Amino acid sequence: MWRGLWTLAAQAARGPRRLCTRRSSGAAAPGSGATIFALSSGQGRCGIAVIRTSGPSSGHALRILTAARDLPPARHASLRLLSDPCSGEPLDRALVLWFPGPRSFTGEDCVEFHVHGGPAVVSGVLQALGELQPWVRCLVLPMGLGGDQGASDWDLPAGSVPGLRPAEAGEFTRRAFANGKLNLTEVEGLADLIHAETEAQRRQALRQLDGELGHLCRGWAETLTKALAHVEAYIDFGEDDNLEEGVLEQADIEVRALEVALGAHLRDARRGQRLRSGAHVVVTGPPNAGKSSLVNLLSRKPVSIVSPEPGTTRDVLETPVDLAGFPVLLSDTAGLREGVGPVEQEGVRRARERLEQADLILAMLDASDLASPSSCNFLATVVASVGARSPSDSSQRLLLVLNKSDLLSPEGPGPRPDLPPHLLLSCLTGEGLDGLLEALRKELAAVCGDPSTGSPLLTRARHQHHLQGCLDALSHYKPSKDLALAAEALRVARGHLTRLTGGGGTEEILDIIFRDFCVGK
Amino acid sequence: MPGLRQPPPQLGAALGLCSSLTAWTQSVRSAGAVDPGVGRRLLPSRLLGSEVGDPPLKPVRILPSVVSASVSVSRKDQAGQATTLGQMSCNPSFGGIGKGHLMREVDALDGLCSRICDQSGVHYKVLNRRKGPAVWGLRAQIDRKLYKQNMQKEILNTPLLTVQEGAVEDLILTEPEPEHTGKCRVSGVVLVDGSTVYAESVILTTGTFLRGMIVIGLEMHPAGRLGDQPSIGLAQTLEKLGFVVGRLKTGTPPRIAKDSINFSILNKQTPDNPSVPFSFTNETVWIKPEDQLPCYLTHTNPRVDEIVLKNLHLNSHVKETTRGPRYCPSIESKVLRFPNRLHQVWLEPEGMDSDLIYPQGLSMTLPAELQEKMITCIRGLEKAKVIQPGYGVQYDYLDPRQITPSLETHLVQRLFFAGQINGTTGYEEAAAQGVIAGINASLRVSRKPPFVVSRTEGYIGVLIDDLTTLGTSEPYRMFTSRVEFRLSLRPDNADIRLTLRGYKDAGCVSQQRYERACWMKSSLEEGISVLKSIEFSSSKWKNLIPEVSISTSRSLPVRALDVLKYEEVDMDSLAKAVPEPLKKYTKCRELAERLKIEATYESVLFHQLQEIKGVQQDEALQLPKDIDYLTIRDVSLSHEVREKLHFSRPQTIGAASRIPGVTPAAIINLLRFVKTTQQRQAAMNESPKTDQCLRNADRLQERQL
Numbered sequence A: 001m002w003r004g005l006w007t008l009a010a011q012a013a014r015g016p017r018r019l020c021t022r023r024s025s026g027a028a029a030p031g032s033g034a035t036i037f038a039l040s041s042g043q044g045r046c047g048i049a050v051i052r053t054s055g056p057s058s059g060h061a062l063r064i065l066t067a068a069r070d071l072p073p074a075r076h077a078s079l080r081l082l083s084d085p086c087s088g089e090p091l092d093r094a095l096v097l098w099f100p101g102p103r104s105f106t107g108e109d110c111v112e113f114h115v116h117g118g119p120a121v122v123s124g125v126l127q128a129l130g131e132l133q134p135w136v137r138c139l140v141l142p143m144g145l146g147g148d149q150g151a152s153d154w155d156l157p158a159g160s161v162p163g164l165r166p167a168e169a170g171e172f173t174r175r176a177f178a179n180g181k182l183n184l185t186e187v188e189g190l191a192d193l194i195h196a197e198t199e200a201q202r203r204q205a206l207r208q209l210d211g212e213l214g215h216l217c218r219g220w221a222e223t224l225t226k227a228l229a230h231v232e233a234y235i236d237f238g239e240d241d242n243l244e245e246g247v248l249e250q251a252d253i254e255v256r257a258l259e260v261a262l263g264a265h266l267r268d269a270r271r272g273q274r275l276r277s278g279a280h281v282v283v284t285g286p287p288n289a290g291k292s293s294l295v296n297l298l299s300r301k302p303v304s305i306v307s308p309e310p311g312t313t314r315d316v317l318e319t320p321v322d323l324a325g326f327p328v329l330l331s332d333t334a335g336l337r338e339g340v341g342p343v344e345q346e347g348v349r350r351a352r353e354r355l356e357q358a359d360l361i362l363a364m365l366d367a368s369d370l371a372s373p374s375s376c377n378f379l380a381t382v383v384a385s386v387g388a389r390s391p392s393d394s395s396q397r398l399l400l401v402l403n404k405s406d407l408l409s410p411e412g413p414g415p416r417p418d419l420p421p422h423l424l425l426s427c428l429t430g431e432g433l434d435g436l437l438e439a440l441r442k443e444l445a446a447v448c449g450d451p452s453t454g455s456p457l458l459t460r461a462r463h464q465h466h467l468q469g470c471l472d473a474l475s476h477y478k479p480s481k482d483l484a485l486a487a488e489a490l491r492v493a494r495g496h497l498t499r500l501t502g503g504g505g506t507e508e509i510l511d512i513i514f515r516d517f518c519v520g521k
Numbered sequence B: 001m002p003g004l005r006q007p008p009p010q011l012g013a014a015l016g017l018c019s020s021l022t023a024w025t026q027s028v029r030s031a032g033a034v035d036p037g038v039g040r041r042l043l044p045s046r047l048l049g050s051e052v053g054d055p056p057l058k059p060v061r062i063l064p065s066v067v068s069a070s071v072s073v074s075r076k077d078q079a080g081q082a083t084t085l086g087q088m089s090c091n092p093s094f095g096g097i098g099k100g101h102l103m104r105e106v107d108a109l110d111g112l113c114s115r116i117c118d119q120s121g122v123h124y125k126v127l128n129r130r131k132g133p134a135v136w137g138l139r140a141q142i143d144r145k146l147y148k149q150n151m152q153k154e155i156l157n158t159p160l161l162t163v164q165e166g167a168v169e170d171l172i173l174t175e176p177e178p179e180h181t182g183k184c185r186v187s188g189v190v191l192v193d194g195s196t197v198y199a200e201s202v203i204l205t206t207g208t209f210l211r212g213m214i215v216i217g218l219e220m221h222p223a224g225r226l227g228d229q230p231s232i233g234l235a236q237t238l239e240k241l242g243f244v245v246g247r248l249k250t251g252t253p254p255r256i257a258k259d260s261i262n263f264s265i266l267n268k269q270t271p272d273n274p275s276v277p278f279s280f281t282n283e284t285v286w287i288k289p290e291d292q293l294p295c296y297l298t299h300t301n302p303r304v305d306e307i308v309l310k311n312l313h314l315n316s317h318v319k320e321t322t323r324g325p326r327y328c329p330s331i332e333s334k335v336l337r338f339p340n341r342l343h344q345v346w347l348e349p350e351g352m353d354s355d356l357i358y359p360q361g362l363s364m365t366l367p368a369e370l371q372e373k374m375i376t377c378i379r380g381l382e383k384a385k386v387i388q389p390g391y392g393v394q395y396d397y398l399d400p401r402q403i404t405p406s407l408e409t410h411l412v413q414r415l416f417f418a419g420q421i422n423g424t425t426g427y428e429e430a431a432a433q434g435v436i437a438g439i440n441a442s443l444r445v446s447r448k449p450p451f452v453v454s455r456t457e458g459y460i461g462v463l464i465d466d467l468t469t470l471g472t473s474e475p476y477r478m479f480t481s482r483v484e485f486r487l488s489l490r491p492d493n494a495d496i497r498l499t500l501r502g503y504k505d506a507g508c509v510s511q512q513r514y515e516r517a518c519w520m521k522s523s524l525e526e527g528i529s530v531l532k533s534i535e536f537s538s539s540k541w542k543n544l545i546p547e548v549s550i551s552t553s554r555s556l557p558v559r560a561l562d563v564l565k566y567e568e569v570d571m572d573s574l575a576k577a578v579p580e581p582l583k584k585y586t587k588c589r590e591l592a593e594r595l596k597i598e599a600t601y602e603s604v605l606f607h608q609l610q611e612i613k614g615v616q617q618d619e620a621l622q623l624p625k626d627i628d629y630l631t632i633r634d635v636s637l638s639h640e641v642r643e644k645l646h647f648s649r650p651q652t653i654g655a656a657s658r659i660p661g662v663t664p665a666a667i668i669n670l671l672r673f674v675k676t677t678q679q680r681q682a683a684m685n686e687s688p689k690t691d692q693c694l695r696n697a698d699r700l701q702e703r704q705l
Helices: A005-012 A058-065 A119-130 A134-144 A146-150 A171-178 A184-188 A190-209 A212-237 A247-272 A291-299 A342-357 A373-388 A433-449 A456-474 A483-501 A506-516 B022-030 B045-051 B073-079 B099-108 B113-120 B144-156 B233-240 B302-310 B331-337 B368-375 B427-445 B459-470 B494-506 B511-533 B538-544 B560-564 B571-577 B579-586 B589-619 B639-648 B653-657 B664-685 B688-703
Strands: A035-039 A048-054 A078-083 A090-099 A110-116 A164-166 A279-284 A317-323 A326-332 A360-366 A397-403 B093-095 B121-127 B137-142 B168-174 B184-191 B196-198 B202-204 B213-216 B219-222 B245-252 B255-257 B267-269 B295-299 B344-349 B356-360 B386-388 B391-398 B415-417
Touching: A035 A058, A035 A119, A035 A171, A048 A058, A048 A119, A048 A171, A058 A090, A058 A110, A058 A119, A090 A119, A110 A119, A119 A164, A119 A456, A164 A456, A212 A247, A212 A456, A212 A483, A212 A506, A247 A456, A279 A291, A279 A342, A279 A433, A291 A317, A291 A326, A291 A360, A291 A397, A317 A433, A326 A433, A360 A373, A360 A433, A373 A397, A397 A433, A456 A483, A483 B589, B093 B099, B093 B113, B093 B427, B099 B113, B099 B137, B099 B427, B099 B459, B099 B494, B113 B121, B113 B137, B113 B144, B121 B344, B137 B144, B168 B233, B184 B202, B202 B427, B233 B245, B302 B331, B302 B368, B368 B386, B415 B427, B427 B459, B427 B494, B459 B653, B494 B511, B511 B560, B511 B579, B511 B589, B560 B571, B560 B589, B571 B579, B571 B589, B579 B589, B589 B653, B653 B664
Parallel strands: A035 A164, A279 A326, A279 A360, A360 A397, B202 B415
Antiparallel strands: A035 A048, A048 A110, A078 A090, A090 A110, A317 A326, B093 B137, B121 B137, B168 B184, B184 B196, B213 B219, B213 B391, B245 B391, B255 B356, B255 B386, B267 B295, B295 B344, B344 B356
């Protein structure tokens, strides 16, 4: 009875939306029995990465990736060569474990792939799993597994085995819950966990969608939503009202163009999409608090220009660093203040945007200037808003750093007593740096050690999975035949895209219909 | 009403939007109900006692339909009988795209209006014929007089049913039943003359009458429909009880004298041949296609735009901020929003011997004299005579998030709402709610669990789920685009989806209908499995059925079901190719057509079924009804989520998850709460009763085709 529960939570997890079932209509993912996969080791540097799957197709996936007819013995580690099912290219020599349900973590059939931890290998395996969609299987099965026709699981008609898809936030845990593998005490933390994962995935998705890819995806989603709205209008109103000539033809042209664009992008994206991996640490604070000095100090190189003039840093400066053994993408941002020139305002806007995406915020204040309006304002807005959220409310972490401790007189009154927990630092003398690094290490261990923080590799696999799903659905769009069936293809395609971009409710469709057409009696 | 001609009785009531008495007809039979603002006819409670639980009446038949009821108070006592029972107050048509689906579903639950339409139509046409059977829109022009006659015959001849007319002024409220939520319980109504009528449950179907206000030009009159008094006392009572009230507007076009129109220069639309009936129980309709009446099409022109734009200052309705429907706009808003276009005007007959034409698309609120001026600018209408002007109606509705999916109010026990009071528009939407309210009003009296249609089971479910979880800010109309499982919820299979459940869970379906649906279901299942079992190579299929465009390069065997998916193949051609065993499935035309439809959608239906199961499992997880979201401490919820849950009071986890702003984490917390509560209850009474949800889940799965 609990099995369906992941569906709604997963759907609800997809960011701002009007109606979850509605938007997911026809999208491949929801529905009991889908098989999911995820990277379940953290993104710190590690020799071995663990990729897990759960669901009825786990066994098929294992057989296909290992190009074997038989499954390895249950619950035994076996060494196998994994290769890409499409190209046959070897991916990695890995330890695989087969856990047939119900004796598994989730109670479903599960597989664990212990692969070598490099991004290329992990990415390759994730991608291979994501490609195991029904239509791919149809191609693969007769060749690789023709002899298996007698085996019971292959008797299912083609297309009736749901494909694999990247897991939504907390989905493994939810399945375990659904199958009675967790007791109620264990579930206590589940809501918090799901919230944290949702938030982390949202931030990760924001980061990956920041820039060109995001722009493309939103554009595609917009085109597709409009095309769907026009087809829906043609279905709901075409006969009784005089929709303009050529509504369908126009939608058809747009869908075909979208197909071409998506196809080209997917062929291209396989090679060179830059991964922005590592924990995202963003340094923020009012102008002239010493943010750029801290960035330079932490990265041991002059990343940012430092000057006594407030507002020196205007753009977001990003540098990959190794902090206490964790891969980190450190961002220096413009000091937050209002009412300055347009260029700096843009910098402030970007800084705020970047803050949204941060795993860890280094909030910086001038220890000698705590009473100033800009400091107070910063404390009241940024620090208080992150701090006020209970840990369950946000997985975003924040360290408050008071810089320029060298300016404080040793005997003078300490900083304001109402300040939240903070660290004292002098970028000038280096005093307090050890303390900061120790605090950073603890925070980063928490951020990176948690597999849920949304690995960029998984995010990329998700992108690819949904873009491919969208493209495949579009190929089923044949408006010359049954139009309801054609519209369904567009609904499925749109469902895939809006997983990436958010949105996707029925209201959006109706809004477009009533905006573009004069319909109704 | 100054400036208005008082129309003859049979015409006068044809204004405003329909008010739903659908609910009324059902509830009078089983529970006792009231149609307050409008029909004012009640069932004395003493009759109920004999009816509720009366064995010979089981299963209780339901006769919902759109029986719009409007008798002005002055006209009420003339005949002393139901003068407006069955009055269609707006357009002279039923069905359409999406609405036709509702008609089939109402019929599948043995509702009345579909069958009455099969006896009263004058022009039957299925819309969207070329777009796929999932979105076919059954529609018909209906003869107002015939509909009313036939409906009255059916209602007034219903055994044990007493029809009484009277304006309802107030509700009789008593102490709540402790085992249910709600701050009081309704036990009857007070009429305008001070007399009281007691009832076990009450359904309000107020139509546009709650503080109804008619607008023509700059004139406004309190009225629910032209010539009918609005309900003001009742509106005040509801507001005092704490219901959140909103305001909506709608409109109706003028009526034109038939003999003043020059049809000869207009495009003629002829009805389908053969006619497709609305009801599953009818093979055909009462009238032959060649005897049916045509409709005519004309268009507006720039002169119409000009008159609208010049006279905006005389048009208070258009300027009002009250929300009107975006899809059923007045000609004024069409001109304003889409200038310089020609807009369609359908000239529809009002009946076989009616002298009136209903110009669909010309809903307007201009001053009466300008209406005629504008109409005479239109081609074919140059000499048209306006018999009754168009007008706008503004009326109260109650935020539908205040009712449960069984349409009972959260605030007042045993009080049900159906139709425009819930913010919907249209006869079909009203009928759909009427059936559900009627069934549940009756089930409530006999202390049985409510009958709820899920959004995975029917358009009725989508309609009610949308209303009760999201509310509405404009008159809500059914569209197929609102339905996520559109390919599964088709007009052809409404009986399989609903009739069997209606029989078993609600007792609202006649034995004969039930048996027919059972036969159809098993025949379809058998047919599909036979079609799956027949496999030939594609070249053999090509030989057997030369017209099929199958590619012969495929080496795998092809199932007969897959061949049937080709547009050019139907059961007849398939049976000709493989007479044994397929011939017998072509004997019943409906069965053969439905097998073809099942084949068309087979591959997509499989995926939808998976999804539907997921949704249904969530919907089987019921939230406790008495949970106080604002104060409960065992669940960690944000204040915002608490407020939303408190207002909408979702009944299941599925419904909660569809409320905007309810986070996944909140859902998990709710689940944990439900589970803990269940365990506590189980420990307390150590009976298996708490597995109710589990059983519900099983039942839901059984229900799947």
